[in-house]
Amino acid sequence: MYPDFVSHVRAQADVHGDTRFYAYHREVGLELVEEVLSFREIDRRARATAAWLSQRPEADRPVLLLYLDSIDFLPAFLGCLYAGVIAVPAPLPHDQQSTQRVAGMLDDADIGLVLTTSAYAELLTAWIADNGRAETVSCVYTDADDLGDAESWRMPDLDGDTVAFLQYTSGSTSEPKGVMVTHGNLLHNEATIAATVGFDDAATGVSWLPHFHDMGLISMLLPLYAGGDLVFMSPLAFLKRPVRWLEMIDRYRAEFTLAPNFAYELVARRATDEQLAGLDLSSLRVALNGAEPIRSRTLDAVIERLGTAAFPPNAFVTAYGMAELTLLATASRVGDPPVRIDVDAAALERNVAVLTTDDTGVRLVSSGPPRDLDIRIVDPNTGIALPDNRVGEIWVRGASVTAGYWNRPDETEARFGAELAGEGAYLRTGDLGLRHQCHIFVTGRLKDLLIINGRNLYPQDIEEVVRDVHPALAGTAGVALSIDAGQQERLLVIQEVRTALLDGASLAEVTSLIKVAVSRHFDVPAPDVVLVDRRGVHRTTSGKVQRRSMRTSFLENRIHPLLHEDIATTVQRLRGSA
């Protein structure tokens, strides 16, 4: 048992140096070209980078890593760890929002050095200069010759509490929050994941997840941790041709893969009969589904559709976690189908889970039992722990809980220092859920919860009903919010419309359909409705709708491109002047 991740990886490279590999599939023109690094080579490149980095003046501060391809990112990332320098992975800025976000990270982490590849170094240097940071931020590319001498590398002073990297997946663009992941956290969570899914030194994993998100990064390091092989490609390569994911699993006879729910949905829909006929997915033991709400329909669709390519029906492992606890908190049992329960809808709105055989029940999918940590379900208002079958905020304690937010002591205290009646400090996840027969079921985000007439409604449920109302709304983004109109909370729906698909319907008619559908389905007063054109609803880099910022925009009368509004006077009065 090593106290730090570097020692552990070096030990693995020592044992498996020439027999274990990271096989990346890089997009070159129309093809995917395989680029393979052995454990020995990964370790060597990390040492070469670290030897150079430790001599740089910027090595006393976090270093930003901006890479397109994960195979270029990995040695640079490990190079930081091998030098005892805090790594900060981030996506290459590609639009205004991501550019602002990265600029925010530069400031928040007081970054003096950006590492990237030769293809982007000039662009990034110019961008840094344009932003007035040329004096304080340097940019270096790492994909040419070795920057330093691997043999002159010396092991830095590291222990379990040393911060290894900052994970900036939380927080808004204006207020980025960098989660401090220590070596101890990383070792503990990797060990947990390896044990939970059975990823050992005979295993092969396939992934296309981005290295700058928690699920992508932690899973990318898992084979190195466990002594197994990784076969991977970029998310762009996957999205261009989703069946590539399945082809990789087949070709390399991989036992493990993972993705968010939408990707399973996508590949089930896009794979043609012809493609599936030529595939054999029977090597799979674990297809982990996590990072976003797991949909029962998706699990069924995949099992049915990919079953024709021998996708094992019990391969799904559902999971829950977040960056604040490194990655994994709960996971279902390998080999067992994920537990699903049907609960009474009205009782769930009062935060109680009552099993029902009624077909009006709500189907919940389990994320499995807690793994190597302590989970409590707590009433977010009183701070008192709740018994099973009651919905409350998920609180977590254990060695995977990270050290807090970089340079944000108040937020760290509020989030990581929640006291539970004399039992010590817990991390407040901000997620709502319940425990039922040892399994954790996640129901939604606390901050997004709508309380209408004393009933708890989940916005994603309302948003789904709205999308089904007319083809011009299907597949677009929308948000369901509540507005405090003095006497009561009123429901508000802001929905994007594909005007080209209205097919003769007027916006007033679509508005009417929404009001009727929502009020009937949820037995609530008809909501206020705002219809917007494409991109009118704000989204995060991972595609999640931003309910709170939409709420602010609505109240400040800054919704655009606005198509149509139907707002009660009591709510209209609350809005700023346009």
Next chain:
Amino acid sequence: MSNTISTPTAAALAPITRWLVERVAGYLDVPARDIDPTTPLAEIGIDSVSALSLCGDVEERWRIPADATLVFDYPTIAEIAGYLADELAPKAAAS
């Protein structure tokens, strides 16, 4: 290599346009007749995921590199068809 810009003929454009319309209709799960080739794809609901898939399909079908900026540079099906017809013309002449 000639410097004149050849305007793709209607005969060259029609099958390409039809193929693109069918792909896009498939992503959106609507009948092909509902897709207007002159409406910007972003307006009919093609998001970044579908745009990338379209690039992948173009690459696979026509063996022409199509990266994420394709939909940005050629916002409508008609314009993508024009671009593809231009790209394919010299190959047709050579083969």
